C-alpha cells in the first residue's frame with residue numbers, strides 16, 4: 670500500500686486517499702478520495718459493477734487495496750489497531766449469509782458471539798427490526814424481507830459507530846422501507862455514520878445527506894442532491910395547464926422570458942427551462958392571471974442526474 674496517509678480531521682468518520690483495487694487488468698476501484706463526516710448518511714450509487722461493494726469491502730478490511738489508504742473510525746484499515754476498531758463497525762452485505770437451521774434469535778446470538786457483543790441485546794434488536802414475533806422460527810421459513818431485516822439486525826449488534834449497508838432495502842415492503850429509514854435517522858441522531866448503497870434512487874434522494882456517483886471505479890460526482898442539481902445543470906420541467914385559446918399568448922411570453930420555446934401538450938404547455946430562469950417563468954405567466962389553470966414544477970430527480978453523469 671502507498672504511504673500517503675489520510676489526514677484524520679476531527680469529526681471525520683471515514684477518509685480515503687488514492688484508493689485503488691485492481692483485479693488483474695480490471696480496475697474495480699480506480700483512485701477514490703473521500704471524506705465522510707461523523708453522523709452523515711452517505712449514499713454510494715453506481716451501475717452494476719461500478720465498484721461499490723469492492724469499496725465497501727476495502728473500508729471494512731475484508732479486501733486489501735492495491736494502493737491508497739483508508740481510515741475508518743479514526744483507525745487505519747488493515748493496521749495494528751484495526752481489529753479492535755472493527756467492533757465499532759456494522760455491515761449488512763448485499764447477500765447476507767444466514768444459517769437456515771437456526772432460528773432468528775439463535776442467528777443473532779451467533780453473530781453477537783462473533784462480534785463479541787452482549788447476547789442480552791439480541792431480543793431487543795429483533796424487536797427493533799419488527800421480528801420479535803418470529804424469533805423462534807427457523808430462518809428457512811423466513812420470507813426474503815424477513816431475512817433482510819434479520820441481516821439488518823445483525824449489522825446493528827454491538828452499537829456500531831459506522832454502519833455499512835449494501836442494498837439494505839432489497840426485498841422490503843414499503844412500510845418496512847419507511848421503518849428502516851426511521852431507524853437510520855434515530856441512529857444518525859446518536860452520531861452514527863451510515864453509508865448506504867441502493868439502486869432505488871428515488872428512495873435515496875430524500876434520505877441521504879450527500880452521495881457519490883461511482884462510474885467505473887471513479888467518483889464522478891459528489892455532494893448533496895441540491896449540489897448535484899447545480900453541478901449537472903439539468904433543466905426544470907414546467908407544465909402549465911391553459912385553455913387552448915390562451916396557449917399562444919403564454920407560449921410567446923415564456924419564449925421571450927426564458928429563451929426556450931415551450932411545446933404544446935394536451936392540457937397546455939410544457940417547458941424545459943434552465944433552473945436560473947425559474948422566476949422568469951412566474952413573471953411571464955403573471956399577466957395571464959387566473960387563466961393559468963395549474964402549474965407544476967419538476968426538479969431533476971436523482972435518477973435524471975445519475976443518467977446525466979454516468980451516461
Ligand SMILES: Nc1ncnc2c1ncn2[C@@H]1O[C@H](COP(=O)(O)OP(=O)(O)OP(=O)(O)O)[C@@H](O)[C@H]1O
Pocket residue numbers: 692695697715716717718719720721722723724763
Ligand atoms: N474477487 C473478484 N475478482 C475479480 N473481479 C472482481 C472481484 N470482485 C469484484 N470484481 C469485479 O470488480 C468490479 C466491481 O464489482 P463490485 O461488486 O464492486 O460492483 P458493484 O458496484 O457493487 O456492483 P452491483 O451493483 O452489481 O452490486 C466488477 O467488474 C466485478 O466483476
